Amino acid sequence: MENDAITARLGAVYAELPAGERAVVRVLLDDYPFAALGSLRALAERAGVSPPTASRLFDRLGFAGFAAFQAAVRDGERDRSRLLEYVSAPGSTASSPGASAGEEVSRAAEELRTGLDGALAVVSGQLGAQVAALLSEAGSVWALGGPLSELAAEYLVRQLASLRPGAHRVPGPAAARARTVLDLGASDVVVAYDFRRYSPATERFVRAAHGRGARVVLVTDAWGSPLAALAEVLVSLPREAAGPIAPLAHEIAVTELLLVAVAARLSPARRLAELDALTQSL
Incomplete structure (x- = not known):
């Protein structure tokens, strides 16, 4: 699961969650992905909830526990790093500043319009x-x-x-x-x-x-x-x-x-x- 998909999933379920699990989601999104890469206890302490409450969030999201959630986050970060290496490589068509900026503006305009x-x-x-x-x-x-x-x-x-x-x-x-x-x-x-x-x-x-x-x-x-x-x-x-x-x-x-x-x-x-x-x- 890519990181964009993970954050989108967190946002999609947010309104349906109990207050304690919502607090965990806020911490994750405020400091993503770093908040996801520590211990479950540290995450729970930052959210002001118990570790079992934090753990229930990841079960609800369909992960086999917090460790599986962390693995998905790390996989997404590795994919992102490979993409950054590609777009910055000499001769890469994706590294063209004009094309990249134009694509970003077009995408942002569509998101702005939808929002x-x-x-x-x-x-x-x-x-x-x-x-x-x-x-x-x-x-x-x-x-x-x-x-x-x-x-x-x-x-x-x-x-x-x-x-x-x-x-x-x-x-x-x-x-x-x-x-x-x-x-x-x-x-x-x-x-x-x-x-x-x-x-x-x-x-x-x-x-x-x-x-x-x-x-x-x-x-x-x-x-x-x-x-x-x-x-x-x-x-x-x-x-x-x-x-x-x-x-x-x-x-x-x-x-x-x-x-x-x-x-x-x-x-x-x-x-x-x-x-x-x-x-x-x-």
Whole structure:
């Protein structure tokens, strides 16, 4: 079994697994293939589960135990090494930079297109209406994300602030975050973008905000953010990436659909006209 097939299999069964086995899958995918090449006990400790729990995952995947899973991973790595030697060999047609780049772009474009279709399908209908209702009626809306997904949070706030007052980015420094949490209550909504590898800072803020009564909208991936249990509305996007690039386009596209739904509820034509007039005058 090739490594791409192994990681695909881990992703395919993830949502159906018990919580302990899901924790093992997250460790494997976060540090693949290296997390798979140590001892079963070490893997279990990293996942915070018992060795028997980790072992049950590999039985469920159809392997004859953890050793058989490791052998499949090693075989895949040897195949990958031979492929790399081939494409880097002098005179190899596969080593042509132009051809290789063109093929990668074409493949990535197809993956991006497929992933985008899946992401947009997630927020159609009732789910989009739920998020729009929360963002329209909240006393204030605060958005945050991780190292890359913070760009989607920024985009949400910039656009939402044109549609309604009280849309803010969660500040970065701990003291400013504390002041923000201090004033949160049941009328407020926090929109968190949280993708693997999940952000500890995002988790700390959302847990604190939830503890003050704020309602949570979570935009995440299929792996299961640790914040999923706190979300009043969970927007779970499929895991589709364009090559090695994290699919920020999916997050932005989904955010745009949510903003369209908010605008339909608020009918902000007058506010937008006033905003445009003020912008011209300043």
